[in-house]
Amino acid sequence: MSAHAPASASHETHASVGTYIRVALILVAVTALEVGVIYIRRLTPIIVPLLLVMSIAKFTLVVMFFMHLRYDPRPLAAVFVGPLVIATLIGIALMTLTGAFLVFGR
Amino acid sequence: MAWITTVDHKRIGVLYGVSAFVFFLVGGIEALIIRLQLVRPNNTLVSAQTFNELFTMHGTTMVFLAIMPFSAAFFNFLTPLMIGARDVAFPRLNALSYWMFLAGGLFLNASFLAGAPPDGGWFGYQSLTSRQYSPGMNIDFWLLGLQVLGASSVMAGVNFIVTILNMRAPGLTLMRMPVFVWMTLTTQFLIVLAFPPVTIGLVFVMFDRFFGTHFYDVAAGGDLHLWQHLFWIFGHPEVYILILPAFGIVSEVLPVFARKPLFGAPVVIYSGVLIGFFGFGVWSHHMFAAGMGPVADAAFSIATMLIAIPTGVKIFNWLATLWGGRLRGTVALHYAVGLIALFTIGGLSGIMHSSPPVDLQQTDSYFVVAHFHYVLIGGSLFGLLAGAYYWWPKITGRLLDERLGRVQFWLMFVGFNLTFFPQHYLGAIGMPRRIYTYGPGRGWEFWNLMSTIGAFGIALSILLFAINAVRSLRHGPPAGADPWDGRTLEWRTSSPPPVHNFDVIPPIYGRDTFWREKHGDSLGRKPTPLPPAPEPHGIHLPAPSFWPIVTAAGALIAAAGALVGVPVVVLGALVLVVGGWAFALEHHRNPAHVDQTGNLAVDHRKLAMWVFLGSECFFFGTMIATYLAYKGLSVVGPHPHEILNIPITSVSTFDLLMSSLLMVLALNAVQRGDRRQARLWLFGTAFFGVIFLGFQAYEFTSFVHEGLTLQQNLFGSTFFVLTGFHGGHVTLGVALLLTLWILDLRGRLDVRDSTKVEVVGLYWHFVDIVWIVIFTVVYLIP
Numbered sequence: 001m002s003a004h005a006p007a008s009a010s011h012e013t014h015a016s017v018g019t020y021i022r023v024a025l026i027l028v029a030v031t032a033l034e035v036g037v038i039y040i041r042r043l044t045p046i047i048v049p050l051l052l053v054m055s056i057a058k059f060t061l062v063v064m065f066f067m068h069l070r071y072d073p074r075p076l077a078a079v080f081v082g083p084l085v086i087a088t089l090i091g092i093a094l095m096t097l098t099g100a101f102l103v104f105g106r
Numbered sequence: 107m108a109w110i111t112t113v114d115h116k117r118i119g120v121l122y123g124v125s126a127f128v129f130f131l132v133g134g135i136e137a138l139i140i141r142l143q144l145v146r147p148n149n150t151l152v153s154a155q156t157f158n159e160l161f162t163m164h165g166t167t168m169v170f171l172a173i174m175p176f177s178a179a180f181f182n183f184l185t186p187l188m189i190g191a192r193d194v195a196f197p198r199l200n201a202l203s204y205w206m207f208l209a210g211g212l213f214l215n216a217s218f219l220a221g222a223p224p225d226g227g228w229f230g231y232q233s234l235t236s237r238q239y240s241p242g243m244n245i246d247f248w249l250l251g252l253q254v255l256g257a258s259s260v261m262a263g264v265n266f267i268v269t270i271l272n273m274r275a276p277g278l279t280l281m282r283m284p285v286f287v288w289m290t291l292t293t294q295f296l297i298v299l300a301f302p303p304v305t306i307g308l309v310f311v312m313f314d315r316f317f318g319t320h321f322y323d324v325a326a327g328g329d330l331h332l333w334q335h336l337f338w339i340f341g342h343p344e345v346y347i348l349i350l351p352a353f354g355i356v357s358e359v360l361p362v363f364a365r366k367p368l369f370g371a372p373v374v375i376y377s378g379v380l381i382g383f384f385g386f387g388v389w390s391h392h393m394f395a396a397g398m399g400p401v402a403d404a405a406f407s408i409a410t411m412l413i414a415i416p417t418g419v420k421i422f423n424w425l426a427t428l429w430g431g432r433l434r435g436t437v438a439l440h441y442a443v444g445l446i447a448l449f450t451i452g453g454l455s456g457i458m459h460s461s462p463p464v465d466l467q468q469t470d471s472y473f474v475v476a477h478f479h480y481v482l483i484g485g486s487l488f489g490l491l492a493g494a495y496y497w498w499p500k501i502t503g504r505l506l507d508e509r510l511g512r513v514q515f516w517l518m519f520v521g522f523n524l525t526f527f528p529q530h531y532l533g534a535i536g537m538p539r540r541i542y543t544y545g546p547g548r549g550w551e552f553w554n555l556m557s558t559i560g561a562f563g564i565a566l567s568i569l570l571f572a573i574n575a576v577r578s579l580r581h582g583p584p585a586g587a588d589p590w591d592g593r594t595l596e597w598r599t600s601s602p603p604p605v606h607n608f609d610v611i612p613p614i615y616g617r618d619t620f621w622r623e624k625h626g627d628s629l630g631r632k633p634t635p636l637p638p639a640p641e642p643h644g645i646h647l648p649a650p651s652f653w654p655i656v657t658a659a660g661a662l663i664a665a666a667g668a669l670v671g672v673p674v675v676v677l678g679a680l681v682l683v684v685g686g687w688a689f690a691l692e693h694h695r696n697p698a699h700v701d702q703t704g705n706l707a708v709d710h711r712k713l714a715m716w717v718f719l720g721s722e723c724f725f726f727g728t729m730i731a732t733y734l735a736y737k738g739l740s741v742v743g744p745h746p747h748e749i750l751n752i753p754i755t756s757v758s759t760f761d762l763l764m765s766s767l768l769m770v771l772a773l774n775a776v777q778r779g780d781r782r783q784a785r786l787w788l789f790g791t792a793f794f795g796v797i798f799l800g801f802q803a804y805e806f807t808s809f810v811h812e813g814l815t816l817q818q819n820l821f822g823s824t825f826f827v828l829t830g831f832h833g834g835h836v837t838l839g840v841a842l843l844l845t846l847w848i849l850d851l852r853g854r855l856d857v858r859d860s861t862k863v864e865v866v867g868l869y870w871h872f873v874d875i876v877w878i879v880i881f882t883v884v885y886l887i888p
Contacts, residue, residue, distance in 0.1 A: 017774055024767040028760060031881075035756045038886055048887055055882035058763075059875045066766050067871045068864075075271065075706045076716045083299050083720030086386055090303075090339060090724075091731035097390065097402055098329050098735040 014068045023065045030054050111650035113197035114605060118204050119183030120501065125204075126175035129211055131568075133167035136160045138565060141525075141558040147546040157542035158225040159244070163214070165228030166248065169348065170255050171211045173482065176490045177351035178207075181266055181290050183501055187596035187603060188284050190275025190612045195268040195702075195710040197648040198689060199261055205658030206258035213665050214251035217244065220669075224248035227540070229341070230311070232322040232333040237315045243669050246315065249308045250665040256301045256308075257661070260721055263297035266290060268714045272704025275595070276639045277614030281372060284594045288375045289354025292382040293347050298717060299386070300343035302724035306732070307336030309827070316668070319816050319823035321732070327739035327820045331396055336728065338389035346385040348482060349449075350378055352489020353420060356442045359492050360424055362590050363439040364431025367618060370423045377416035377423075384413040394462045395469045403462040410460035417453055421446060436590075437511035441492035444519055448484025452477055455530070470540075473533025479526045483564075491518070491571070498578065499585030503601045506578045514570040521563020528553035528560075593621035606645050610638035646698040653692060657685030687845075694849070700858050715865045719872045726876050729831065730883060733824040740819035749814055750885055751805065758801035759881050762836075765794035766874045769867045779857045785850045788863075791870065792843035795836055802833045825884065832880060835873045842866045 015023075034054050037043050043050060064070040069077050109117060140160050143151045152160065182200065186193055194200050217223040222243040226234040235245045270291045274283070283291075310321035311333070320326035322333055361368045368374060390398060390406040398406075424446050433439065455477040459465045468474055498506050533539075537550050544550055588597040598620050599608050613636035615622040626632040664678025693699050702710040737746075772787035806826070809815075814822045846863060849855040855863075 014774075015770075017771065020767060020770045020774070024764065027763045027766075031756065031759055031763065034882065034886055035752060038752070038888070051882050051886050055878055058878045062766060062871055062875050062878070066770050066874075067868055073707055076708060076713065079267070079713070079716050080720050080723070084723045086299065087723040087727035090386065091727045091734075094335055094339070094728075094731045095735045097335060097398060098332060 014071050015065050019065060023061050027058055027061060030058050108650070110655055111201075111652055113193075113201045113648045113651055113654070115182050115186050115194050115197065115200060116501075116603060116605075118200050119179045119181075121204055122175045122182055122207070123179035123501075125208055125211065126172050126179060129167055129171035129175070129215075132215065133164050133172050134565060134568065136164040136167065138561055140164060141561040143542060144544075144554050145558040146555065147544055147551060149543055152542070154542045155225065158227075158540075159223040161540060162224045162227050162248070163217075166214065166224065166252075168482070169228060169344065170252065171207075171214070173348050173486050173490070174259070175207060177293070177348070177486075178262060180286075180351060180355065180490075180493050180497070181262075181293075184497065184596055185266060185269060185287060185290055186273070187500075187599065187607055188287050188594050189270060189273060189278055190595050190608065190614070191269065191273040192607050192645065193648060194265050195273055195704075196265045196714065198651050198654055198692070199265050201651065201654035202657055202689070203258045203262035203265065205655045206254055206261070206661055209658045209662035209665075210251050210254035210258060213254060213662060214247060216666075217247035217251075220247070222247060229337055230333075231337075232311070232330045233324075235311055235315075236322060245311070246669055249311050249315075250668055253305060253308055253312075254661050254665055256305050259297050260301050260718075263294040263301075264714050264717045264721070266294040267298070267717050268704075268710050270294075272706050272708065272710055272713055274705050275611050275614055277636070278619075281375070282614060282617045282619070284354075285357035285368060285371060285374055285378070286351075286354035286594075289350045289357070289378050292378050293350045296343045296347050296350075296382050296385060298721040299724050300340045300347070302721055303336050303728045304340030306725065306728040307333055307340075309831075310336075310732070313816070313823065313827060317816055319827070320820050321823055323820075325741075327736065327741050329735070331393070331398075332732065332735065334393050334396060335389070338392045339386070339728075341392060342389040343382070343385040345481065346382055348486045349489075350382065352445060352486045352493075353378060355489045355493035355496070356424060356445050357420075358594065359438045359442040359496050360427045361618070362496070362592055363434045363436055363442075364428050365434070365591075366427065366431045367593075368423070369426035369429075371617060374420055374423050377419045380416040381413060384409065384416070388413055391460055391465070394465045407460050407462055411457065414453065414457050414460075421450055421453075436495065437506070437508055437515055438492045438496035438590075440512065440515045441488050441495065444515070445485055445488040445492065448480055448488060448522070452480025452484050455480065468533060470538055471533035472529040472537045472539055475539050476526045476529035476533060479522075479529070483522055483526070488518075491515075494571075496590070497596075498575075499589045500596055500601050500603070502579060502582070503585055504578045504582030505585050505589060506574050506582065510570060510574045510577075514567050514574065517563055517570065518567035521560045521565075521567055524560030524563060525557050526560070528556050532557075588620075591624075593618040595620055598623075606647055611641060613638065643698055643701075649693075651689070651692060653685050653689035657682060657689055660685050690845070694854065702861075709861045711861055711865050712868070715868045719868065722872060722876075726832070726879075729824075729828045730879060733828050734883060736820050736824050740821045742819050744812060744814050744818070744821075746821060746825075746884070747888070749809060749812055751808075752885055754801065754805065755881065755885050758798050758805075759877065761794050761801070762798045762874055762877050765791050765798070766871050768794060769870050773860065773863050773867050776855065776863045777857060777860045781850060781856065784855070784863075785847060788843055788847040788850060792840050792847060795840040795843065795870075799833060799836055799840070802829065802836075806830075828884070829880065832873070832876055835876070839866070839870045839873050842869065 034051060037050060038047065069080070109121065112118065139152060140157070143149050143157060182194070214224070220243060224247055225244045226240060226248065230245070230248060233239055235249070270283070270287055310319070313319040314321050314323065320328050322328050322330055324330060357368055357374055387409045388406055390402060391410045394403055394406075428443070455473070459468060459474070459477065495506060495511055498504075532550055532553050535549055537544065537548070585601045587600050589601075590597070595612050596603070598612050612619070613623075615633040615636070622633055660678050660680070660682030662678070663681055664675050667674030667676070667678050704710055704713070706713060768787045768791040772784055772791055775783035775787055814825070816822055816826045843866060846855060846866060849859075
């Protein structure tokens with residue numbers, strides 16, 4: 001932590017090209033699923049959580065593999081995921097306070 | 107000329123300090139006029155309109171142009187010295203931050219020359235700032251100036267986070283860092299995360315005023331509370347942005363003049379971090395009077411009470427540091443102890459406000475004015491003055507007159523309390539804030555007179571400080587490297603420090619490393635001397651650069667253009683783009699810039715990009731939350747389900763996802779040194795980006811033809827601004843990719859530049875993941 005790391009430490013081994021292509025295929029498949037499920041009426045009651053889960057899955061895949069967070073030092077994850085979580089919580093609070101989400105009796 | 111092109115953190119620190127002092131004088135003169143107007147009932151020194159302008163500019167100036175940049179002066183001058191670094195991570199970006207700050211400050215104050223100073227309060231509540239109620243340029247100056255200042259602050263924030271995390275001397279672990287550096291780090295995180303929400307709030311104001319959108323238009327379904335939320339999501343962390351640096355300064359001053367270590371230093375650090383973290387969860391206590399309902403009121407009340415705990419912990423730790431110490435009554439110690447006393451008063455009145463029923467009695471009264479001046483003068487300014495007296499010898503190489511300083515302190519202490527303590531009483535007996543005059547016979551006359559006399563006492567005190575400073579610069583006695591028997595690294599080098607800070611990177615022996623080196627541990631055992639840290643690249647100092655000031659000038663011209671006309675905006679944008687381009691490529695082939703790996707085993711640029719993306723989470727998070735909050739509230743059509751074309755957007759989404767694949771292939775090729783494939787994939791990524799923009803242009807055009815415009819309804823406003831800003835990010839990404847591609851074509855991109863490609867790639871993937879969210883919440887969720 002304290003000492004300067006050798007220069008080579010900044011060029012960590014990332015995923016292989018094959019992994020990138022597999023991730024891309026999964027992203028395409030999930031996107032197709034996302035578009036497909038909105039036309040299935042029986043899924044209407046769970047459509048919002050279902051879409052959110054698929055969106056989070058795609059988001060996570062890109063961050064972990066394409067952005068290499070899976071392979072990079074943890075502090076990088078902290079400076080991104082921390083703000084992401086706080087921003088999400090504030091966003092939910094903002095929607096709640098403006099009456100669009102989890103409406104309390106105002 | 108050397109000052110114009112300087113990238114030396116010490117010079118930039120001095121520039122911040124001098125500029126902040128000048129703006130502080132401007133804000134102080136505004137305060138004195140306010141106090142003169144209120145010195146007696148029915149006074150006619152200024153009109154109601156002028157009074158509105160004065161309190162608006164006083165608040166805005168003191169927050170953004172005085173206290174914040176005073177803190178920035180210390181961050182700049184001291185942080186690299188205290189962590190044993192030769193400069194900040196990005197010296198030219200540091201210069202750009204300063205020039206942007208100066209541009210924003212000059213722009214705001216140019217409003218006086220244009221006869222249209224901002225007049226809607228520093229908080230700019232809607233609908234006071236709408237075009238309907240404020241048709242002149244007053245508010246335009248305010249919102250454009252704040253956006254320039256916000257950009258400056260975020261750039262500086264990213265820079266200092268990277269500097270502190272990645273450029274510490276070997277052995278300086280995080281928990282060995284001085285508390286001032288910890289508070290600097292916490293403050294920078296607050297800045298990069300808290301500014302985006304208010305930036306978006308200001309963007310909405312700007313679009314409402316310039317383009318007729320409906321973000322704050324109640325008749326169209328908008329909500330005035332939205333602005334209050336966005337402002338205070340920024341505004342409350344801003345309080346900690348203003349106070350935490352002062353806490354850090356006091357935590358350095360007390361141990362030196364008590365000649366004992368800071369009591370419970372790790373706890374003081376944790377408390378500061380907790381204050382910063384909790385600072386994001388209390389914003390709505392500024393809105394108890396807005397009618398949020400009992401659940402929200404209770405939640406924010408509890409959170410506000412909680413934040414008092416770490417603050418109280420700090421107070422007790424400072425007192426315990428003084429207890430049993432061999433005190434030296436320097437002016438710096440006077441101010442530090444003054445902060446403990448006065449901030450405690452401000453903190454206690456703050457806890458009173460955390461109770462909604464009590465707050466409802468005090469809100470918009472002079473009680474609140476008294477409270478926040480105890481926090482921001484008694485806390486922030488006293489802390490900054492403690493720092494000014496403490497570090498002046500280090501910065502200038504000369505000592506200030508301690509006797510004159512003590513007179514100055516007591517005049518400030520008495521003047522401050524005479525000014526603001528009576529305002530508690532004035533508020534309690536019913537005097538509202540922001541009134542430009544009042545009638546006789548309400549019992550307000552005497553205490554207003556006292557308050558005005560006190561304000562002139564503060565002014566006289568500041569004048570004495572200026573006299574002391576000038577006398578010291580002209581013929582003050584030389585300070586020597588370590589006049590106070592300091593504990594931290596900045597005292598280990600000469601006063602003022604050489605341009606390279608240290609001849610060799612100093613060894614670290616623990617917390618208070620310099621003290622240990624001089625005096626040993628608590629038992630007097632001196633450490634075994636460590637060899638100097640190796641510097642494989644030797645002493646590398648950044649070269650001066652014109653481009654920061656040119657780029658900042660572009661921002662200033664563009665902001666002015668928004669008030670003058672589109673051609674000037676275009677000119678400003680052109681200067682900004684050319685300046686930014688030249689800035690980015692200025693050191694493209696400088697060998698000293700190839701490897702910037704630091705303490706975290708990560709390149710500075712990569713760390714900076716991740717920190718920036720964290721900030722961007724707040725930027726887009728705010729816009730997406732606003733879209734969702736306003737979803738279904740449009741009072742006229744077309745509505746989303748009538749107009750959104752999911753099949754076409756699915757194709758553009760596919761296109762953007764595939765561009766991310768091409769991006770990682772490009773990076774892979776650059777890392778392997780395969781230039782042919784690198785060129786192919788870089789161009790392919792940019793090309794897919796252009797195709798995405800083409801889809802967006804088609805979508806926007808067809809929507810306009812079908813009747814959905816920015817001005818049509820709330821959906822149009824939120825949709826076009828959200829997707830438009832995303833499109834703007836894609837456009838910037840394409841420009842970056844094409845720049846890399848052109849460099850490659852010219853043979854100027856190889857394996858040494860893989861970090862640059864990776865950093866651009868991170869930005870590109872982020873644009874992709876933002877779209878993943880937008881696609882779901884805007885297009886797919888019914």
